[in-house]
Amino acid sequence: xxxxxxxxxxxxxxxxxxxxxxGEANIVxxxxxxxxxxxxxxxxxxxxxxxxxxxxxxxxxxxxxDIRVTNPNSPEAIAVKKLKNxxxxxTLYFSxxxxxxxxxxxNEIIKHANLMKDYPQLNLRLEGHADERGTREYNxxxxxxxxxxxxxxxxxYGLTSRTQVISYGEEKPISNxxxxxxxxxxxxxxxxxx
Amino acid sequence: xxxxxxxxLILLFSNFSWGVLEVSVIKNEDNALPVKILPxxxxxxxxxxxxxxxxxxxxxxxTGHFSAKVDPSFDKNxxxxxxxxxxxxxxxxxxxxxxxxxKIFDIQLKLIDPYSEKTIMNKKYAVHDSGIRRTAHFLSxxxxxxxxxIRGSFDTRLAYVTVSKNSHGKKEYRLEISDSDAQNPKxxxxxxxPILSPVWSPDQNKIAYVSFRNLRSEVFxxxxxxxxxxxxxxxxxxxxSSPSWHPxxxxxxxxxxxxxxxDIYLYxxxxxxxxxxxxxxxxxxxxxxxSDGKKMVFTSNRSGQVQIYIMDLESKKISRATYEGNYNAKxxxxxxxxxxxxxxxxxxxYRVGILDIQTRDLTILTxxxxxxxxxxxxxxxxxxxxxxxxxxGILSVVSxxxxxTFELSSVNGEVREPSxxxxxx
Numbered sequence: 001x002x003x004x005x006x007x008x009x010x011x012x013x014x015x016x017x018x019x020x021x022x023g024e025a026n027i028v029x030x031x032x033x034x035x036x037x038x039x040x041x042x043x044x045x046x047x048x049x050x051x052x053x054x055x056x057x058x059x060x061x062x063x064x065x066d067i068r069v070t071n072p073n074s075p076e077a078i079a080v081k082k083l084k085n086x087x088x089x090x091t092l093y094f095s096x097x098x099x100x101x102x103x104x105x106x107n108e109i110i111k112h113a114n115l116m117k118d119y120p121q122l123n124l125r126l127e128g129h130a131d132e133r134g135t136r137e138y139n140x141x142x143x144x145x146x147x148x149x150x151x152x153x154x155x156x157y158g159l160t161s162r163t164q165v166i167s168y169g170e171e172k173p174i175s176n177x178x179x180x181x182x183x184x185x186x187x188x189x190x191x192x193x194x
Numbered sequence: 195x196x197x198x199x200x201x202x203l204i205l206l207f208s209n210f211s212w213g214v215l216e217v218s219v220i221k222n223e224d225n226a227l228p229v230k231i232l233p234x235x236x237x238x239x240x241x242x243x244x245x246x247x248x249x250x251x252x253x254x255x256x257t258g259h260f261s262a263k264v265d266p267s268f269d270k271n272x273x274x275x276x277x278x279x280x281x282x283x284x285x286x287x288x289x290x291x292x293x294x295x296x297k298i299f300d301i302q303l304k305l306i307d308p309y310s311e312k313t314i315m316n317k318k319y320a321v322h323d324s325g326i327r328r329t330a331h332f333l334s335x336x337x338x339x340x341x342x343x344i345r346g347s348f349d350t351r352l353a354y355v356t357v358s359k360n361s362h363g364k365k366e367y368r369l370e371i372s373d374s375d376a377q378n379p380k381x382x383x384x385x386x387x388p389i390l391s392p393v394w395s396p397d398q399n400k401i402a403y404v405s406f407r408n409l410r411s412e413v414f415x416x417x418x419x420x421x422x423x424x425x426x427x428x429x430x431x432x433x434x435s436s437p438s439w440h441p442x443x444x445x446x447x448x449x450x451x452x453x454x455x456x457d458i459y460l461y462x463x464x465x466x467x468x469x470x471x472x473x474x475x476x477x478x479x480x481x482x483x484x485s486d487g488k489k490m491v492f493t494s495n496r497s498g499q500v501q502i503y504i505m506d507l508e509s510k511k512i513s514r515a516t517y518e519g520n521y522n523a524k525x526x527x528x529x530x531x532x533x534x535x536x537x538x539x540x541x542x543x544y545r546v547g548i549l550d551i552q553t554r555d556l557t558i559l560t561x562x563x564x565x566x567x568x569x570x571x572x573x574x575x576x577x578x579x580x581x582x583x584x585x586x587g588i589l590s591v592v593s594x595x596x597x598x599t600f601e602l603s604s605v606n607g608e609v610r611e612p613s614x615x616x617x618x619x
Contacts, residue, residue, distance in 0.1 A: 097500075132564065133544060133564065134500070134521065134523060134537070134539070134544060134566075135480065135493070135523045135524040135537050135566050135567070136390050136391065136566070136567070136611070137390075137391060137435055137436040137449065137479050137480045137493075137524065138477065138479055138480065138493055138500060138523050138524070140411060140433060140435050140436075140449075140479075141433065141449070141451070141456045141477040141479050142477070144432065144433055144451055144456070145456075145477065165432070166409065166410050167411065167433055168388075168406070169411075171388035171390070171406065172388070178563075178564070178582070178585065
């Protein structure tokens with residue numbers, strides 16, 4: 001996956017070095033305003049949703065796909081490095097026992113698809129989780145199904161090879177509370193860039 | 195009273211190792227059978243010989259079927275049967291231990307029925323000196339069967355996972371084994387990453403389990419009595435989990451998602467080959483074999499709900515086993531193959547239940563909210579499972595008619611995922 005990114009980067013670099021610095025699309029336009037909160041559930045889970053930071057990072061930079069991508073000090077490269085160091089960049093939440101992706105969730109995933117398209121050096125690790133109810137092994141399978149459902153959306157953008165799926169089942173909860181509040185926070189897929 | 199005696203016993207005889215679980219016996223039934231145990235007579239120096247009758251007493255009491263007491267003052271030479279009868283004793287247990295050589299000693303075990311005044315058991319055994327605990331467990335099984343007519347589960351082992359915080363506040367997982375009474379614990383693996391689903395092989399030589407040490411679910415096999423022997427199953431894309439031993443002790447059923455969905459495969463440890471057993475777009479997991487190796491039970495959501503299915507391994511025919519409720523999972527066969535212990539969702543609670551395969555009758559055995567991981571004792575009359583007490587994970591043992599017998603808890607953490615071995619050899 002890294003090699004592919006590097007190849008693309010080199011290709012773009014070569015292309016632009018040939019003298020053609022075209023009109024790069026303003027990335028900010030592809031992304032919705034940064035304060036939007038998106039939930040994969042119909043109920044109000046605003047306090048549990050991690051806000052997408054995409055708008056803020058890219059807002060400072062206008063042209064991602066140019067020669068500055070190979071310069072480690074370019075704002076773009078710095079942005080990529082920052083994304084890779086952020087740990088869990090975004091979290092999608094799921095309904096009890098379910099692994100369906102809602103329309104709102106799909107839109108959120110698309111933002112990440114765009115991000116990955118614009119930064120070929122980025123790869124994504126999707127970590128699927130479940131709440132503690134039910135058996136551990138079934139929850140391991142459920143966690144994977146959740147992450148795979150997200151990957152299926154990314155597949156539509158040809159990002160399969162850059163997306164890795166891991167399931168932790170109920171083994172790595174965010175919340176240790178044995179109640180609905182806690183369980184809600186654990187039924188999730190974490191997006192981690194690397 | 196029994197609790198304090200047990201606690202004292204644990205304090206006296208435990209080696210204060212990290213993993214000692216606390217045993218809490220649930221109050222005995224009113225119709226527990228009183229049994230009088232006389233201190234074993236020891237000829238020659240037998241290391242730990244005085245422990246034997248204490249271990250046997252605790253074993254019998256822990257099952258809830260007995261109210262056993264050691265009586266040092268009872269005259270064994272002139273047995274007062276009428277006194278025994280007036281105190282309602284069901285049995286009198288006596289034994290001699292004689293050191294025969296450096297490492298071997300003879301045991302003579304005698305059981306007397308106070309009502310018929312007859313000796314109902316009189317047997318001799320030769321044992322190795324270093325196996326005092328095993329000897330006590332073995333004798334407990336003999337006594338149990340002699341009085342009740344069914345096998346005990348004392349000469350067996352447990353495997354389980356404990357979770358605690360280390361000195362830096364970081365989570366620490368341990369795979370541990372112990373005697374059936376939670377004594378003599380040994381840590382097999384320590385990890386900062388989750389360990390789950392430990393299962394004893396039928397011959398007790400191996401334990402298969404799932405570990406996240408490589409930051410993904412992978413199946414490992416440990417040889418707990420052979421130093422440093424750990425086998426890792428080959429790399430599989432996706433999930434590798436839910437190991438379960440075939441009765442032949444060589445093949446492992448595992449859940450893999452490498453071919454696109456969660457299905458059950460059979461891994462041959464010797465040939466290192468893989469055979470796909472289920473092929474269905476749904477989640478198929480939590481496989482377990484009947485003791486005759488002819489059937490495999492597993493969890494599947496192929497119907498749209500999480501339910502239990504049984505596959506006839508010869509014909510490969512699959513039939514659904516559970517029809518009550520909308521969530522049934524993690525089933526294991528009883529040793530006689532006629533029932534399944536499983537996790538059943540009742541309302542919002544997850545309980546352990548027992549299903550009669552033939553009649554489809556489901557009996558709920560437990561009362562908590564997050565009960566899971568049931569496992570039969572090899573005698574088939576008890577089930578060990580995971581539950582919560584005061585927000586901490588503990589193990590509990592319930593009889594197949596729903597009577598709680600004893601609990602095992604970790605002093606400094608949680609314990610979960612029990613596996614009960616076959617009889618030790």
